Amino acid sequence: MDLKKSPFIPNDKIPKGGFSFAEFHGSGTGLFFSIKKVLFSEKSTFQEIQILETEEYGRMLILDGAVQTTERDEFIYHEMLVHVPMLSHPDPRKILVIGGGDGGCVREILKHKSVEKLTMVEIDKLVVDCSKKYLPGISSKLNHPKLDLCIEDAVEFVKGRSSNFDVIIVDSTDPVGFASPLTTESFFRSAKKILKENGIYAAQTQGPFFESKSMSVISKRLKKIFPLTSFYLANTPTYPGGIWSFALSYKNSKNDFKITPRILKRKDLKYYSQEIHNASFALPPYVKKILGEK
Amino acid sequence: MDLKKSPFIPNDKIPKGGFSFAEFHGSGTGLFFSIKKVLFSEKSTFQEIQILETEEYGRMLILDGAVQTTERDEFIYHEMLVHVPMLSHPDPRKILVIGGGDGGCVREILKHKSVEKLTMVEIDKLVVDCSKKYLPGISSKLNHPKLDLCIEDAVEFVKGRSSNFDVIIVDSTDPVGFASPLTTESFFRSAKKILKENGIYAAQTQGPFFESKSMSVISKRLKKIFPLTSFYLANTPTYPGGIWSFALSYKNSKNDFKITPRILKRKDLKYYSQEIHNASFALPPYVKKILGEK
Numbered sequence: 125m126d127l128k129k130s131p132f133i134p135n136d137k138i139p140k141g142g143f144s145f146a147e148f149h150g151s152g153t154g155l156f157f158s159i160k161k162v163l164f165s166e167k168s169t170f171q172e173i174q175i176l177e178t179e180e181y182g183r184m185l186i187l188d189g190a191v192q193t194t195e196r197d198e199f200i201y202h203e204m205l206v207h208v209p210m211l212s213h214p215d216p217r218k219i220l221v222i223g224g225g226d227g228g229c230v231r232e233i234l235k236h237k238s239v240e241k242l243t244m245v246e247i248d249k250l251v252v253d254c255s256k257k258y259l260p261g262i263s264s265k266l267n268h269p270k271l272d273l274c275i276e277d278a279v280e281f282v283k284g285r286s287s288n289f290d291v292i293i294v295d296s297t298d299p300v301g302f303a304s305p306l307t308t309e310s311f312f313r314s315a316k317k318i319l320k321e322n323g324i325y326a327a328q329t330q331g332p333f334f335e336s337k338s339m340s341v342i343s344k345r346l347k348k349i350f351p352l353t354s355f356y357l358a359n360t361p362t363y364p365g366g367i368w369s370f371a372l373s374y375k376n377s378k379n380d381f382k383i384t385p386r387i388l389k390r391k392d393l394k395y396y397s398q399e400i401h402n403a404s405f406a407l408p409p410y411v412k413k414i415l416g417e418k
Numbered sequence: 419m420d421l422k423k424s425p426f427i428p429n430d431k432i433p434k435g436g437f438s439f440a441e442f443h444g445s446g447t448g449l450f451f452s453i454k455k456v457l458f459s460e461k462s463t464f465q466e467i468q469i470l471e472t473e474e475y476g477r478m479l480i481l482d483g484a485v486q487t488t489e490r491d492e493f494i495y496h497e498m499l500v501h502v503p504m505l506s507h508p509d510p511r512k513i514l515v516i517g518g519g520d521g522g523c524v525r526e527i528l529k530h531k532s533v534e535k536l537t538m539v540e541i542d543k544l545v546v547d548c549s550k551k552y553l554p555g556i557s558s559k560l561n562h563p564k565l566d567l568c569i570e571d572a573v574e575f576v577k578g579r580s581s582n583f584d585v586i587i588v589d590s591t592d593p594v595g596f597a598s599p600l601t602t603e604s605f606f607r608s609a610k611k612i613l614k615e616n617g618i619y620a621a622q623t624q625g626p627f628f629e630s631k632s633m634s635v636i637s638k639r640l641k642k643i644f645p646l647t648s649f650y651l652a653n654t655p656t657y658p659g660g661i662w663s664f665a666l667s668y669k670n671s672k673n674d675f676k677i678t679p680r681i682l683k684r685k686d687l688k689y690y691s692q693e694i695h696n697a698s699f700a701l702p703p704y705v706k707k708i709l710g711e712k
Contacts, residue, residue, distance in 0.1 A: 146450065150474040151452070151473045153451045153472065154449070155447070155449055178446070179446035179447065180446055197627075200702075333655050357653070359651070359659070361659040361660050363660075365653075366660010367653040394702065394704040395704060396703075397700075400700050402700070403699075406694050408690070410493075410689060
């Protein structure tokens with residue numbers, strides 16, 4: 125990626141030689157970020173990886189031109205992707221994270237004392253390595269003794285394992301290219317199989333404002349494979365539309381995520397709370413329509 | 419405003435002569451919109467007014483360089499600013515809108531059958547006129563017989579009137595320049611006076627991600643003047659951070675907005691629902707901190 129060409133646009137408001145990174149959402153609209161410094165820019169086997177020092181959002185991880193996480197607002201996505209499923213489960217001990225190479229999910233999961241073993245399956249070692257080096261606040265627990273880090277394709281990993289996991293959390297990139305198999309019925313079936321009887325599957329499921337088609341497709345597939353699936357929302361400033369959706373699926377329909385979840389008593393949560401947990405399942409009519417719900 | 423200079427940035431993705439409008443949020447970051455056509459661009463006595471035809475968001479109203487409303491996402495802001503206070507009141511008959519020249523609030527308020535008289539006090543006639551001409555979907559009810567439209571400074575309007583209103587809704591621009599008197603203690607005191615005993619005051623109160631200082635100041639002032647004030651949130655894609663806050667204040671502390679509100683049965687609501695109404699009062703810890711709440 126040529127950092128001086130579009131989507132990188134010149135910006136006369138920042139020092140000489142500076143530029144902005146622009147991410148397009150929909151047609152001709154999007155977010156721009158003034159860049160102070162390019163910290164890392166390489167192509168791995170799977171994708172282009174950049175870590176940029178932005179003026180406003182701190183350091184930012186970009187994969188194939190799409191903003192993945194920023195130091196300033198990552199807490200929202202990671203807290204909501206992790207604590208909603210973890211606290212919906214009565215006793216989560218064995219956890220599987222798929223993707224999540226920056227380490228944000230691992231950091232949040234390890235806030236739960238019940239966790240005995242945490243397996244993370246990330247396809248791209250370079251994402252892990254440069255997150256460790258350049259995003260220390262996000263990747264802080266990637267060397268934790270409870271973590272078993274597997275550099276492997278998750279699609280292969282989930283095949284033929286035994287039903288061993290209490291919670292599976294999928295922290296993947298957009299469902300295009302090498303990440304697209306993570307939203308197929310076949311993958312959902314495999315994931316369901318390796319969950320214990322009262323297991324929970326959670327995943328980021330794109331934003332309703334710009335990725336409604338993708339959300340709609342993923343929703344149909346999840347609902348076909350899992351007996352009980354519900355969606356929840358969070359406000360994510362650096363994702364398209366400032367809103368992001370997540371799915372929570374149960375292996376066993378006797379479970380009910382509408383019950384008040386357990387409480388996590390921590391003073392370092394900035395977005396998640398029990399109140400937010402319950403409120404996040406309230407979906408505006410326009411989002412229900414996308415999901416085919418009433 | 420020179421439309422070919424910053425904050426308007428050249429954009430090579432749109433046809434020759436095209437450009438993008440960029441709105442800065444915080445330092446060096448923001449949203450950009452590809453512009454197909456400039457429909458209106460004039461300076462009124464109070465502000466610069468533009469109506470632009472965007473590629474993705476439909477028509478957009480810009481006042482002094484700040485995005486006010488777009489055809490594509492205005493439903494979120496207008497439904498939430500209007501229906502939360504209207505349905506928190508047991509019988510809203512006489513309503514006052516301050517600002518709101520585009521007509522979005524008027525359109526939503528008139529969905530409530532109880533309304534007998536609706537007074538709108540807008541300082542800038544040119545905003546009303548060009549909204550009528552260029553934003554027909556938003557301004558559609560600005561000629562309604564129940565509407566009394568006063569082109570006047572709201573600060574003067576509220577002084578010395580009798581206690582006549584059930585609900586006051588403030589749909590103002592950012593609290594800078596000529597709109598800043600609308601967030602003073604003195605204005606809140608005047609507004610409280612002209613509310614009936616069980617009256618409700620509602621206002622947009624900026625976003626928590628980029629305008630936290632402003633929110634914090636407004637919150638303190640509202641809580642000083644009104645005996646009961648609560649804040650609620652909505653996801654607003656074209657406002658900074660994709661999240662916006664609103665205040666709901668009661669003249670009489672015996673009222674309680676935590677009760678389930680009345681229901682508005684309409685099929686044309688795309689963001690508001692009773693579920694969303696209740697959920698919108700759940701505030702993430704980082705927002706509570708801004709508001710000095712626990």
